[in-house]
Amino acid sequence: MVADDPKNSHLRELEGAKERLTLCRADLLDFESLREAINGCDGVFHTACPVTDNPEEMVEPAVNGTKNVIIAAAEAKVRRVVFTSSIGAVTMDPKRGPDTIVDESCWSDLEFCKNTKNWYCYGKAVGEQAATDVAKEKGVDLVVVNPVLVLGPLLQSTVNASIIHILKYLNGSTKTYANLVQAYVHVRDVALAHILVYETPSASGRYLCAESVLHRGDVVEILAKFFPEYPIPLKCKDETKPRVKRYKISNQKLKDLGLEFTPVKQSLYETVKNLQEKGHLPVALQHDESVIRIQS
Numbered sequence: 001m002v003a004d005d006p007k008n009s010h011l012r013e014l015e016g017a018k019e020r021l022t023l024c025r026a027d028l029l030d031f032e033s034l035r036e037a038i039n040g041c042d043g044v045f046h047t048a049c050p051v052t053d054n055p056e057e058m059v060e061p062a063v064n065g066t067k068n069v070i071i072a073a074a075e076a077k078v079r080r081v082v083f084t085s086s087i088g089a090v091t092m093d094p095k096r097g098p099d100t101i102v103d104e105s106c107w108s109d110l111e112f113c114k115n116t117k118n119w120y121c122y123g124k125a126v127g128e129q130a131a132t133d134v135a136k137e138k139g140v141d142l143v144v145v146n147p148v149l150v151l152g153p154l155l156q157s158t159v160n161a162s163i164i165h166i167l168k169y170l171n172g173s174t175k176t177y178a179n180l181v182q183a184y185v186h187v188r189d190v191a192l193a194h195i196l197v198y199e200t201p202s203a204s205g206r207y208l209c210a211e212s213v214l215h216r217g218d219v220v221e222i223l224a225k226f227f228p229e230y231p232i233p234l235k236c237k238d239e240t241k242p243r244v245k246r247y248k249i250s251n252q253k254l255k256d257l258g259l260e261f262t263p264v265k266q267s268l269y270e271t272v273k274n275l276q277e278k279g280h281l282p283v284a285l286q287h288d289e290s291v292i293r294i295q296s
């Protein structure tokens with residue numbers, strides 16, 4: 001992150017930022033920059049990571065960058081490090097049975113990730129393992145949050161990968177939806193999960209951060225009900241095959257810390273409203289706001 005880059009202006013606009021926010025330049029592969037940023041901190045939230053399936057861009061920052069953060073945190077003797085891992089480190093396992101409830105004990109199969117060229121999931125899984133190992137070795141108190149696909153309003157003006165996942169169904173760039181399933185969560189719940197695991201002394205290990213699992217067919221149906229004015233694809237790409245079943249996922253660990261998850265319909269609604277407000281989607285003239293009350 002470059003501190004004075006205009007793309008960070010949304011951070012400077014946060015309430016209290018003038019008095020309480022300091023931005024530092026930090027590169028995951030530049031240990032000195034991390035040391036300077038982390039020195040004097042009580043805690044570290046390590047969220048930075050490339051989001052790409054290009055192995056050359058993904059693996060080194062995800063693994064060595066994460067190790068650097070933990071080592072710098074150990075030197076600074078911080079109270080706790082919260083690491084943002086991913087569902088990508090959890091579910092990529094072809095041996096998992098259809099009735100298995102995905103929980104914090106599940107790990108992605110590294111060979112499967114490599115063979116399917118899923119380098120993002122590979123990087124997140126190896127990065128999380130590296131974080132756990134280095135934290136143990138250096139005596140760092142590490143807690144991990146594994147969010148699923150994050151929805152909801154963007155603070156920044158640019159669109160990130162998880163929001164493109166929704167935008168493509170609204171802007172006419174795709175004519176069909178895939179026969180796939182995906183778990184979703186609201187960005188505010190992800191932020192709250194990070195705060196909860198940081199502030200709860202007894203928090204430990206991994207925390208799956210998920211509200212529900214939907215088939216892409218469910219997603220487009222919800223979007224089409226809320227926003228019929230957009231060219232939302234209602235045809236599956238491979239209609240000849242049976243519809244992929246939704247897997248079950250446990251969010252009990254975070255619920256036990258008091259987190260009440262936002263329903264996915266509301267997350268989808270807020271995502272689209274925010275894309276309109278930020279100018280990424282044209283706003284319809286006669287959109288019926290009452291639909292949100294009927295649907296949620």
Ligand SMILES: NC(=O)c1ccc[n+]([C@@H]2O[C@H](COP(=O)([O-])OP(=O)(O)OC[C@H]3O[C@@H](n4cnc5c(N)ncnc54)[C@H](OP(=O)(O)O)[C@@H]3O)[C@@H](O)[C@H]2O)c1
Binds near residue numbers: 124
């Ligand atoms: N969005 C999701 O659905 C989702 C789901 C599960 C987990 N996550 C995790 O959540 C975190 C944030 O993801 P996001 O969706 O917000 O992605 P994003 O918008 O692409 O943000 C990634 C951030 O990482 C920073 N970064 C990348 N490489 C870096 C490096 N070498 N040194 C320093 N900073 C670096 C980027 O900074 P620059 O822009 O300055 O390069 C950017 O601020 C990631 O760890 C991701 O794996 C996201």
